[in-house]
Amino acid sequence: MVNLIGKRTLQLLAGGALMLFATVSSAQYVWVDANGTKQFSDRPPPPGVPAKNIIKSPSAAAAAPQTGDAAAPPSTPMSADDKVPPSLADREAEYRKRTKAKEDEQKKAGEDATRKAANKVACESARNYKRTLEQGTRVSSTDKNGERSFLDDSQRTAEIARANKAITEACK
Template sequence: MVNLIGKRTLQLLAGGALMLFATVASAQYVWVDANGTKQFSDRPPPPGVPAKNILKSPSSAAVAPRVDSVPAPASQPMSADDKVPPSLADREADYRKRTKAKEDEQKKTTAEAARKANNKIACESARTYKRSLEQGTRVSSTDKNGERTFMDDSKRASEIARANKTISDGCK
């Protein structure tokens, strides 16, 4: 019997809590539109609705002043300091411009990294070739007929000079 009373009390408390939350979640604004239809919403009515047609507004929340109830100063022209907020299209265009700039910067960074990696490989290859030439060993190459030939001293000196120029121009 006690268990049944505890269960019933729990059910009543849960039902009361649901009813309390339902009243909080109900529409907070009620107004009559231009056609005479009652509108219910959790958002304020559109600015074109006169204040006399607003039947209910939230009493506990601070209500922001309506745009149509604040008279605009007619005698003061808009100065350069008064900035109009950007439209959605302007913000979208700015976003696209920033995104494109970021992509371009990323491509530039990637290309620069690839160029540096290729330069490092070319420099290492030139240094290895120069060391091979300077050791005095006979270096062979193949001619246009596929025949194996060996460099003489003058050809080797010119190849060393070319390797030195490559290293001095592009390598650090």
């Protein structure tokens, strides 16, 4: 029983120590960017942010020497030629622009494919109709009153010309 109590106490102490280190490791930086927006991060602000705009930085980070490009102070002031990385809003806008362009391209490709398929069907239909007319098979038509009649030679010639026109338009 005594061994169990000692083990439990040891576990509680270890858990407490871990919680203490967790709060220290969650260092937060707060600064105001060029647009006047408060920025919160676990990383130091970019080198171009003036010290007066840094609202909060962890005390351990201020005492420890900083290494790396992001933490190093700029050796020269930023010029107008230096590229500032795009903000999250800019990247989101670019992403939406690319997505919309891709959707438009896919929509256009779909419309082209539909139009080509319809032209192919119309072309085949016109060629079949012309073939039927040229074979001399009796072709009937229905007039306005619903009466059925057969095409004579002049009507057949006019229908062949119409089929030829349809073939040239649909079979491009």
